[in-house]
Amino acid sequence: MExxxxxxxxxxxxxxxxxxxxxGYTLVYGIIGMINFAHGDVFMVGSFIALIAFIGLLSIxxxxxxxxxxxxxxxxxxLTAVWGWTIxxxxxxxxxxxxxxxxxxxAIGMSIVLQNFVQVSQGARVxxxxxxxxxxYELMHAENFAVSLSNIQILIVVTTIALMTAFWxxxxxxxxxxxxxACEQDRMMAALCGVNxxxxxxxxxxxxxxxxxxxxxxxxxxxxxxxxxxxxxAGIKAFTAAVLGGIGSLxxxxxxxxxxxxxxxxxxxxxTIEYKDVAAFSMLALVLIFFPSGLLGRPEVEKV
Amino acid sequence: MDTPETTTGRRLGPALLDATISAGxxxxxxxxxxxxxxxxSVTGITLQPRPILLAVVVGLVFFGRLALNxxxxxxxxxxxxxxxxxxxxxxxxxxxxxxxxxxxxxLVAFAVLFPIVAYLLNTAFGLHLPLRYWFDLSILVxxxxxxxxxxxxxxGLAGLxxxxxxxxxxxxxYSFAIIxxxxxxxxxxxxxxxxxxxxxxxxxLGFPVLRLRGDYLAIVTLAFGEIxxxxxxxxxxxxxxxxxxxxxxxxxxxxxxxxxxxxxxFHAFFGLRYDPLYGTMWLYxxxxxxxxxxxxxxxxxxxxxxxxxxxxxxEDEIACRSLGINTTVTKLSAFATGALFGGFAGSFFAARQSxxxxxxxxxxxxxxxxxxxxxxxxxxxxxxxxxxxxxxGGFEALRHTDSLQLIFGQGFDPALYRMLFxxxxxxxxxxxxxxxxxxxRAPSITLRKGKAxxxxxxxxxxxx
Numbered sequence: 001m002e003x004x005x006x007x008x009x010x011x012x013x014x015x016x017x018x019x020x021x022x023x024g025y026t027l028v029y030g031i032i033g034m035i036n037f038a039h040g041d042v043f044m045v046g047s048f049i050a051l052i053a054f055i056g057l058l059s060i061x062x063x064x065x066x067x068x069x070x071x072x073x074x075x076x077x078x079l080t081a082v083w084g085w086t087i088x089x090x091x092x093x094x095x096x097x098x099x100x101x102x103x104x105x106x107a108i109g110m111s112i113v114l115q116n117f118v119q120v121s122q123g124a125r126v127x128x129x130x131x132x133x134x135x136x137y138e139l140m141h142a143e144n145f146a147v148s149l150s151n152i153q154i155l156i157v158v159t160t161i162a163l164m165t166a167f168w169x170x171x172x173x174x175x176x177x178x179x180x181x182a183c184e185q186d187r188m189m190a191a192l193c194g195v196n197x198x199x200x201x202x203x204x205x206x207x208x209x210x211x212x213x214x215x216x217x218x219x220x221x222x223x224x225x226x227x228x229x230x231x232x233x234a235g236i237k238a239f240t241a242a243v244l245g246g247i248g249s250l251x252x253x254x255x256x257x258x259x260x261x262x263x264x265x266x267x268x269x270x271x272t273i274e275y276k277d278v279a280a281f282s283m284l285a286l287v288l289i290f291f292p293s294g295l296l297g298r299p300e301v302e303k304v
Numbered sequence: 305m306d307t308p309e310t311t312t313g314r315r316l317g318p319a320l321l322d323a324t325i326s327a328g329x330x331x332x333x334x335x336x337x338x339x340x341x342x343x344x345s346v347t348g349i350t351l352q353p354r355p356i357l358l359a360v361v362v363g364l365v366f367f368g369r370l371a372l373n374x375x376x377x378x379x380x381x382x383x384x385x386x387x388x389x390x391x392x393x394x395x396x397x398x399x400x401x402x403x404x405x406x407x408x409x410x411l412v413a414f415a416v417l418f419p420i421v422a423y424l425l426n427t428a429f430g431l432h433l434p435l436r437y438w439f440d441l442s443i444l445v446x447x448x449x450x451x452x453x454x455x456x457x458x459x460g461l462a463g464l465x466x467x468x469x470x471x472x473x474x475x476x477x478y479s480f481a482i483i484x485x486x487x488x489x490x491x492x493x494x495x496x497x498x499x500x501x502x503x504x505x506x507x508x509l510g511f512p513v514l515r516l517r518g519d520y521l522a523i524v525t526l527a528f529g530e531i532x533x534x535x536x537x538x539x540x541x542x543x544x545x546x547x548x549x550x551x552x553x554x555x556x557x558x559x560x561x562x563x564x565x566x567x568x569x570f571h572a573f574f575g576l577r578y579d580p581l582y583g584t585m586w587l588y589x590x591x592x593x594x595x596x597x598x599x600x601x602x603x604x605x606x607x608x609x610x611x612x613x614x615x616x617x618x619e620d621e622i623a624c625r626s627l628g629i630n631t632t633v634t635k636l637s638a639f640a641t642g643a644l645f646g647g648f649a650g651s652f653f654a655a656r657q658s659x660x661x662x663x664x665x666x667x668x669x670x671x672x673x674x675x676x677x678x679x680x681x682x683x684x685x686x687x688x689x690x691x692x693x694x695x696x697g698g699f700e701a702l703r704h705t706d707s708l709q710l711i712f713g714q715g716f717d718p719a720l721y722r723m724l725f726x727x728x729x730x731x732x733x734x735x736x737x738x739x740x741x742x743x744x745r746a747p748s749i750t751l752r753k754g755k756a757x758x759x760x761x762x763x764x765x766x767x768x
Binding site for chain 2: 102104105106109112122278
């Protein structure tokens with residue numbers, strides 16, 4: 001029981017990070033119907049920016065950790081958002097009117113570019129950060145096993161919930177969110193009604209990248225180890241999460257992220273750690289067999 | 305009067321503004337990732353600023369953008385059309401298709417003659433050409449041509465987006481390696497088995513994804529590819545795990561081996577002097593023939609009811625179903641056929657390398673093969689071949705360029721930048737020619753009118 005509870009906590013923390021990345025996929029898919037393959041690598045770039053900014057702040061004398069973290073968060077969100085914007089502008093916008101596989105190929109190309117750019121500019125070796133946020137609470141205590149909830153896990157879940165709420169308000173209550181939803185339903189009609197479609201799509205990428213940067217920072221703080229390749233696996237998992245929850249649906253992305261995080265954690269805890277990805281991917285295949293458009297996705301109605 | 309000087313002068317202001325904004329964005333992009341390098345030290349990570357590099361990159365963006373603004377985007381001339389890549393539609397279309405056919409024949413003839421002619425010239429005149437390297441590179445390119453043509457059946461013809469094609473390649477390679485290690489069977493006996501096993505895996509993958517559409521299909525195939533790789537990596541008893549399988553025998557020439565001290569050696573049988581190149585040339589011809597068979601089968605299949613059903617499925621699944629086409633069988637047959645050729649290519653790969661490990665079957669391989677298919681112009685056989693040659697050949701050429709070192713200094717290692725250039729090339733080619741290098745193709749069937757090439761725009765979108 002205690003072991004189970006501990007794994008549940010770990011799984012939720014991991015699932016929150018996947019959920020944050022998955023939102024970037026699901027937003028972009030919802031609005032322009034493409035798999036933004038480079039998004040996982042945007043997450044990786046965000047993580048590197050956060051690492052560099054954090055060490056930079058420490059070295060110029062800002063050692064008060066909460067202040068440093070807030071500054072790092074802002075810097076990482078801003079700079080990663082610029083990356084997201086640029087990628088859309090350079091690699092996807094020229095192909096907007098093209099057939100569907102074209103932006104997928106440029107997205108794979110951008111993913112290769114980002115990975116290798118970071119590898120070349122920052123080196124291929126893993127970067128380790130000493131634990132920044134330490135401590136935690138002991139929830140339960142069995143004979144030889146203590147269930148602990150660390151501060152970083154609390155931070156991850158709280159940040160995720162706060163961002164989700166803010167994001168949901170943004171989508172649901174603001175003019176920007178309205179134009180975003182309009183573009184999602186019918187881009188042509190939205191343009192006719194005066195929505196600036198190009199700007200909305202750019203903003204989608206900006207928001208997705210900013211959330212990925214938050215995920216990158218949380219990942220860095222949680223695991224303390226990053227390299228140029230983390231984006232690939234995390235990206236695939238997050239995309240799996242988005243599909244699992246029903247691509248295009250925001251709560252679905254979060255739900256999918258949680259499910260993937262939990263499956264992975266429980267599988268590693270109770271079975272073998274080597275096959276945790278196999279478990280997550282098999283779960284995806286199983287769910288899609290019974291719910292072909294994901295758990296919370298709207299079934300695609302095809303008019304003839 | 306609008307002389308060119310005054311237009312340029314008038315545009316200088318906006319151009320400068322645009323260039324400044326671009327430079328500002330470039331600064332934001334690169335200020336931390338390029339401007340600072342993380343260095344591992346005893347106390348943890350320290351930062352090492354690189355302001356000069358950052359300034360150079362930002363400056364390049366500024367002046368590059370300025371130059372584009374002033375001289376490129378307003379130019380009143382265009383590139384002459386490329387003679388090899390038929391582009392225009394309409395009157396010239398059928399002649400363009402013929403031209404493509406002729407070009408294909410020329411390429412095949414060249415591919416058949418190339419090793420023999422090169423080898424004879426080399427020995428006759430003692431030229432010391434780097435033949436070994438040329439042959440190895442050609443074999444690599446041809447392997448990707450074959451993989452491209454195989455995947456083209458799934459993506460280009462049936463319109464099913466498959467991101468896990470490398471799984472079948474891996475199944476083929478491992479089937480051959482394991483069978484030959486346990487039973488000692490030769491390449492030629494294992495080849496059909498490996499192909500059939502890969503096809504069976506194709507059907508196995510096909511079943512769960514039958515109901516899925518579009519990107520759901522893409523992600524499940526991707527997941528399938530990853531599952532296969534993870535299993536290969538961890539099932540140490542059978543696959544050797546990360547260490548892979550080594551000492552895989554190469555293909556024999558009708559029972560003759562190519563080794564120096566083999567019992568039935570090729571050179572002894574024909575009374576030739578031993579040359580390691582014979583084995584390489586034999587491999588070259590095997591993969592050439594296998595690739596051509598793939599091409600031939602694809603072209604013939606397109607005329608059979610099965611191939612027509614694939615193309616109908618790509619264009620419109622609902623219409624397809626309402627006309628009584630069994631979409632289940634159609635999809636499964638497309639997956640199986642594509643996987644079959646992937647499996648053949650895989651066992652060839654194992655035989656050529658004589659060593660395989662899960663490293664060779666990562667997602668990036670699937671991405672490269674898919675990129676070759678799409679960059680070649682989906683459904684165009686010639687385009688796939690050209691794209692494979694451009695991407696793989698050009699990519700390999702980067703490994704051996706010493707001229708780049710002259711530009712970037714001695715410390716420049718082109719091998720490090722290969723993948724970076726590869727990704728950039730993928731993006732650039734796609735933006736330059738979104739429909740692929742060969743964007744026209746002959747329709748498989750037309751009503752009454754003669755056979756005319758149609759623009760790629762008219763071919764369905766690869767929806768699943």
